[in-house]
Amino acid sequence: MEIIKVKDYQQMSEKACQLLKDKIQEREQPVIGLATGSTPEGLYQCLIEKYKRNELSFKDVVTFNLDEYVGLEKDDPNSYAYYMNEKLFKHIDISKEHAHLPGGVTTDLEIECQDYEKLIRDAKHVDVQLLGLGVNGHIGFNEPGTAFTSRTHVVNLDETTRQANARFFNSIDEVPTKAITMGIDTIMESKEILLLVSGESKSEAVARLLQGKVSEDFPASILQEHNRVTILADEAALSKV
Numbered sequence: 658m659e660i661i662k663v664k665d666y667q668q669m670s671e672k673a674c675q676l677l678k679d680k681i682q683e684r685e686q687p688v689i690g691l692a693t694g695s696t697p698e699g700l701y702q703c704l705i706e707k708y709k710r711n712e713l714s715f716k717d718v719v720t721f722n723l724d725e726y727v728g729l730e731k732d733d734p735n736s737y738a739y740y741m742n743e744k745l746f747k748h749i750d751i752s753k754e755h756a757h758l759p760g761g762v763t764t765d766l767e768i769e770c771q772d773y774e775k776l777i778r779d780a781k782h783v784d785v786q787l788l789g790l791g792v793n794g795h796i797g798f799n800e801p802g803t804a805f806t807s808r809t810h811v812v813n814l815d816e817t818t819r820q821a822n823a824r825f826f827n828s829i830d831e832v833p834t835k836a837i838t839m840g841i842d843t844i845m846e847s848k849e850i851l852l853l854v855s856g857e858s859k860s861e862a863v864a865r866l867l868q869g870k871v872s873e874d875f876p877a878s879i880l881q882e883h884n885r886v887t888i889l890a891d892e893a894a895l896s897k898v
């Protein structure tokens with residue numbers, strides 16, 4: 658694993674933006690895995706600015722998001738589809754057909770999971786997968802205890818995850834109890850992984866990711882076994898390493 662230490666959130670976002678821009682421009686049809694949450698917001702803002710300055714085009718980029726809440730329509734302001742549209746897609750030249758998220762509202766979630774896997778396979782897998790880190794070690798919505806062999810599946814969200822994400826909703830009761838997420842094995846198939854971490858609240862999780870044993874009790878620990886992972890973290894996040 659390569660660890661890049663930066664000063665703060667701003668620097669993390671700018672560095673991630675530069676790295677991702679280079680990866681996009683190296684390839685003819687880049688396949689990029691995207692994440693939601695607070696962590697990548699600064700990165701998305703920077704990518705938009707690069708697009709507006711004509712330094713970067715997303716015309717040939719294909720994206721796959723990690724996850725989506727079950728039960729939220731695409732136009733629900735708390736859905737990840739809405740988040741992606743507001744924070745990135747509507748500001749850049751990506752084609753709608755190229756920007757994929759699992760569908761959280763569908764008659765058959767199992768089929769949705771299988772279809773999502775097929776889409777990723779047909780795209781010849783993700784070139785660079787962006788990841789955030791949950792305080793409990795989740796990646797995507799793969800909570801502690803998720804099998805390392807898991808593919809895209811439906812999960813029951815941990816109470817800690819629902820509480821951490823309640824800040825985006827009017828009340829905790831509105832936070833969905835289920836989500837659909839790429840599995841750990843699906844994530845591990847990405848050719849490269851870029852994990853972003855910022856802030857003191859993630860410091861325990863980063864220390865465990867880097868120094869703990871590889872265990873399904875802490876999903877992110879599996880990244881120790883991927884041969885191309887970059888961890889881009891700020892000083893606060895690395896304060897316990």
Ligand SMILES: O=P(O)(O)OC[C@H]1O[C@](O)(CO)[C@@H](O)[C@@H]1O
Binds near residue numbers: 692696697796
């Ligand atoms: O970036 P945040 O908001 O700290 O979230 C960390 C992780 O938790 C999630 O938001 C899921 O709860 C992921 O999408 C994200 O990578």
